[in-house]
Amino acid sequence: MVPSDYDNDELIFQDEDAPGEGDEEHYRVWNILIVDDDEEIHTVTRLALSDLIVSDRKLNFLHAYTGAQALEVLEEHKRDIAIILLDVVMETDDAGLNVVKHMREQMHLLEPRIILRTGQPGYAPEEQVIKTYDINDYKTKTELTRGKLMTAVIASIRSYQQLRTINQSRIGLQKIIQSAANLLEEHSVKGYCEGIVTQITSLIGLEAEGVVCARAGSVLDKEDDEGVYILGAAGEFASYINERVEQIHNPVIVEHINRCLKFQKHVFEHSFSVLYINSSGFEAAVYVNMRHELSELDRQLLEIFLSSVSVGYENVNLFHQLRNAAFRDWLTRLPNRNEFINMLDRPHQIESTSGVTMALVDINHFSDINDGLGQEAGNEVLSAVSNRLLEAFGPDVKKGRIGADVFGLIGEQSIVNPEKINAVFESSFIAGDHTLPINVTIGLTRLTGERNKGTIILKQSNIALNRAKKNLTDNYEFFAPEIEEKTTWRLSMIRRLRTDFADRKLQLWFQPQVDLISEKVVGMEGLLRWPDSDGSYISPAVFVPLAEYSGLIVDIGQWVLEESCARIRQLKDAGYGHLRVAVNISIPQFRDRFFVDKVKGAIEKNGIDPTLLELEITESVVMDEPQIVIDALRALKEYGVAIAIDDFGTGFSSMSYLQQLPLDRLKVDRSFVSDIQPGSNAFIAETIVTLGNKLGLSTIAEGVEKREQASYMLKLGCDEAQGYLFARPMPFDQLMIFLDDANS
Structure with a gap:
């Protein structure tokens, strides 16, 4: 809970006779503004936080359902609002961010803390937006559990209190300085x-x-x-x-x-x-x-x-x-982020014979301690870690608390290194009645003789820290310029992808699928293409991970679904109403609680037969969130949508989950088809086809480029094929010409 030193901060609270909920007239309250176009979100948030008391004060909820209403409430209450729980996407895609921009730049409300929430991760604000408009936190609605919401609110109220205290005292000092x-x-x-x-x-x-x-x-x-x-x-x-x-x-x-x-x-x-x-x-x-x-x-x-x-x-x-x-952390009394950056600005003040290293030490899964044992236990863990760092590293090593669960060290390379930092965490920590083992991830930067700004050094260490979190062998990583270059490239590509998608520059191409016996077209797979500025195309292997990383994959995937359904309608109108279209679905789309409704909506909007739409999923998607995927696919299967497993055999899927999926088709991965050579025995391809036949499923071979591959798969009993032997991926206009030629 927040210290009670701020009891006289009258601007934070309503008067005793102010309207509230329940018996709030006996409490002074924190005003929390909920801005969301979904009434249910208001209700759920209010219920989740109804019993929360911070520094002996309850929460009082104000409500707005559009960006315009939010600005009206802000104008009415001015400086009485402590936290804004703000939906990003409301009447427009950027309605929430427009509210943030207006309140910070036009209304000059700098103290209220902002927690952004969205059900559409694709509209997540960029890092620069979060920094510019002083946004405390950003969460998708699906990940914002009651515990995480309470933690975010408590932390934001503490931040608000500190800002109020400093700002009000600053105003008082200004008056004295002026006189x-x-x-x-x-x-x-x-x-x-x-x-x-x-x-x-x-x-x-x-x-x-x-x-x-x-x-x-x-x-x-x-x-x-x-x-x-x-x-x-x-x-x-x-x-x-x-x-x-x-x-x-x-x-x-x-x-x-x-x-x-x-x-x-x-x-x-x-x-x-x-x-x-x-x-x-x-x-x-x-x-x-x-x-x-x-x-x-x-x-x-x-x-x-x-x-x-x-x-x-x-x-x-x-x-x-x-x-x-x-410049001091209130809990550990270590230098805070601001003072730590100041120390990084003065590395020459650190005596060293072997060079100076800066390290970020991030406590792994710290949120689990807060959520499971409570914030008080979390604070005790942080204090215990701080004390041990002070004991382990002498006065020659500069120390600081950089973030909620991140500590910083600056010192000689022979002292500040992964081995000595890990040694600090070899034994468990005492936190009240709990004895807890603590694991950490470490990002390090070797300081050169160049005078870099402290913010730059801290950014480099943070880049190394993020890289270390993905390291499968070690828990640390040293910063290297190529890491930053790769990070910068990734952010640049994400910005380009977001812009090109908004400008409708992405294209959906189609690759025909044929019956292996008659070699007539029976369907096609929709394949996403991203044109580059030089006339070439950026590989899906490059941009699909970027889309998933940025959250854009949900919106792009929905566009592909709607575009595919529209093309199915056009095929029907052109006399090809028997041809199906297959579409790949990613795990973030399944996590969207409206995914099933969105698929049905796209089908109904275009008035097509649901059996002509086939959803392709990979084994990794099934294993990531098995129950969510199974439930969604069963609902869509009942509706009539066809289901296929893509790249079958490349993952490590459980047969128990496989049996629960309402499948229509197995796709034999191209890597197994390419194994088919004259005189060879493609054992895995044969196994997959046999398994499909045993389960009563159709099978389709991907990447068929040679006649002997098609003949072999036909001999095995495979039903269909897709590959350059029959047709390459092509824009829809060329597909129509291809179909007309094939039927002439």
């Missing part, structure tokens, strides 16, 4: 105290030299030291700043400073004065060396001035506390 600009110009306790001497002497028109002293107990970094230290000085005493007052070897000054602090009052003598400051537990004695006695009016002016100075000093200390908070 006493010279006094607070240096933004430091020492500079402030030096300013006191200058301001006092300037106020009463004296040429004076003096020192500013304070009890060390009121200095944050010397809490256990009760000595009196010189914080600021002028003239001949300036060289004693930060030294104990006894070091100035002037018994008169030492005696009267101690006297002032002991009796807690001003001391006025003929040749000097010692002025007492006390504000919020801070005590200071200001010694001023005079050339003449102060008049009564001067004394009154000084007392008035010191009254204001005490308030000013309190705010200077507040400034330092806030500055510390801005």
Whole structure:
């Protein structure tokens, strides 16, 4: 839960008589704005979070169903909203992002935290959008469980609290700086105290030299030291700043400073004065060396001035506390991401004989600890990891907490390396009543002599970390320039793919499938093509993984379905109503809870026979989410849609799952067909055809390029074939010509 230090933050909460749900009049509340065009999402979200109490405050829900309504609610409530749970796609594909842009740029609402949600991963915002508009989190609705939603809300409220605290304190400091600009110009306790001497002497028109002293107990970094230290000085005493007052070897000054602090009052003598400051537990004695006695009016002016100075000093200390908070992690007290980047900007300050390495250490499956044991246990794990890193790596290694479960290290390569980091996690960690083994993934960057920005070094280590998560042999990876180049290329290609898809530049080609006995066309497979700028085509082996990685595969797959159904209708109108069209389906499409309805909708929209649409799935798709796939295919099979297994025999599918699938056809993969050579025995191809016959399924051979391959497959009892021997993939217009020629 969030600390209760922010109880007086009135802007966050409704008044006691504000409308709420249930008995919220007994609580001050966090306002949560839910923006979604689906009423069910509002209901489910409200129910999931109804019992959540953060820092002794319940949640109060505001509702909007369009982007326009959301802006109206934001305009009405202004700065009273803590979190916005925002759907990306509503009345338009970018309605949610337009709301974000308007509230940040036009309404200047920078404090409310934003959690984007969508049922259509293809409309996920780009990384730059998330950074530019300060979006806290992005989740698809299917992955946002109650536990993850609660975790995201709690973390966002904490972030909101911190922003509110810092911003409100910043506003207060700005007012003080505006009224006493010279006094607070240096933004430091020492500079402030030096300013006191200058301001006092300037106020009463004296040429004076003096020192500013304070009890060390009121200095944050010397809490256990009760000595009196010189914080600021002028003239001949300036060289004693930060030294104990006894070091100035002037018994008169030492005696009267101690006297002032002991009796807690001003001391006025003929040749000097010692002025007492006390504000919020801070005590200071200001010694001023005079050339003449102060008049009564001067004394009154000084007392008035010191009254204001005490308030000013309190705010200077507040400034330092806030500055510390801005660069320190609240839980572990390690430097946070901002301060860690500052340290990376100064690698030359790290002594090294073998070179300097920066490492990101990511705790694996940390969300499982939060979800399973609770956030308190998660916080205890983070504290335990922090403590062990402090113990294992000495003061020469810079440390920081970079993210929720990510720590950073900067140090000599002989110390900051995978072996020594992994050694830290060899034994389990104690978190309350739990003893937990912790595994980590490590991304490392060797710092060169070049002066790179800290943000660049951190980005490089993050790239290495992401690469390490895909490493099957080791849990670490060092950054190399080619990794960044590949990442940059992938992001560039994804942007191109998204743009070309939006501009309808993708094409659907068709490759005929023939009956092996008559060699007449019985159907065709729809194949996606992406034209390149030079007139060539980008391979599906390149762009399909990119589409899956970016979430675009769902929208592209739906377009292929609709385009195929439209082409089936055109074939029927042209007299080829008996020809089927096969379409490949990916696992992200099955995860879409509206997938079955979308397939039916495409069929009904075009008024076609569902048996003419064949859905092709690979074995890997079945094994990834078996029950989801089986349920969807059964529903579509009952509707009349044909089902085929593509590339059969290349995966490791379970026969138990295979028997549960409502299949019509097995496709023998081209790799097994290519094994067919004169005098050879293609055992696997024969096995697949035999299995298909035993299960009562049709079989079709892919990649048939030679006559002997077609003859062999026919001999085995294979029903159909597809390959260059009969026809290459072609645009739909050429397909129509091909069909007309074949029937002439």
